[in-house]
Amino acid sequence: MGNPAIDLIIRLKNGYMARKEIIESPYSRMREKILMKLISLKIIKSYKIEGDQPQKIKIELLYKNKQPVLSDVRIYSRPGSRHYVSYRDLKPVLSGYGFSLISTSKGIITDKEAKNQKLGGELLFSIW
Numbered sequence: 001m002g003n004p005a006i007d008l009i010i011r012l013k014n015g016y017m018a019r020k021e022i023i024e025s026p027y028s029r030m031r032e033k034i035l036m037k038l039i040s041l042k043i044i045k046s047y048k049i050e051g052d053q054p055q056k057i058k059i060e061l062l063y064k065n066k067q068p069v070l071s072d073v074r075i076y077s078r079p080g081s082r083h084y085v086s087y088r089d090l091k092p093v094l095s096g097y098g099f100s101l102i103s104t105s106k107g108i109i110t111d112k113e114a115k116n117q118k119l120g121g122e123l124l125f126s127i128w
Contacts, residue, residue: 002079004028005103005124008035009073012044015061016068027055033108034101034124035059041099041110043069043127074126086120098128 008031015023025031027049035047035057045060062069076083085102090111093100100111104121114120 003077004030005034005101006075006078009075009125009127012038012059012061012070013073015059016070019068021061023059023061025057025059027057030103030108031057037101037108037110070127072128076123076125083123084121085123087114087118089120090115090123093126094128098126100124100126 004026008025011023011025032047032049035044038044039046042062045062047057047059050056050058090100090102092098093111101124102109102111102114102119102121103124104114104119106117106119108124109117109119
């Protein structure tokens with residue numbers, strides 16, 4: 001496993017495609033920050049950290065009218081190829097219906113927040 005962000009978002013996408021209610025992921029601080037942002041964007045319902053070392057995160061997925069909230073993902077940064085962007089280069093995802101998550105010096109933020117704060121960073125992935 002190279003990047004915890006990629007691993008987490010793929011687990012989420014696969015969980016939604018399999019229509020699961022709850023999925024599990026190994027714990028890391030970066031995963032927890034991404035999950036906090038996904039809760040505020042209403043992509044997932046909640047998460048809970050369980051167990052001793054090694055800890056696990058149980059993530060409760062969100063459905064609207066029995067349809068998954070997350071339909072697709074585009075991953076930009078990979079372990080061998082990091083994708084850095086300036087706030088000027090950020091484009092809307094799916095005409096504003098989706099979000100990009102960016103790892104900046106201020107933490108993990110969305111593309112809209114990065115434009116407002118004039119921050120660039122590592123473009124992790126886009127979701128819609």
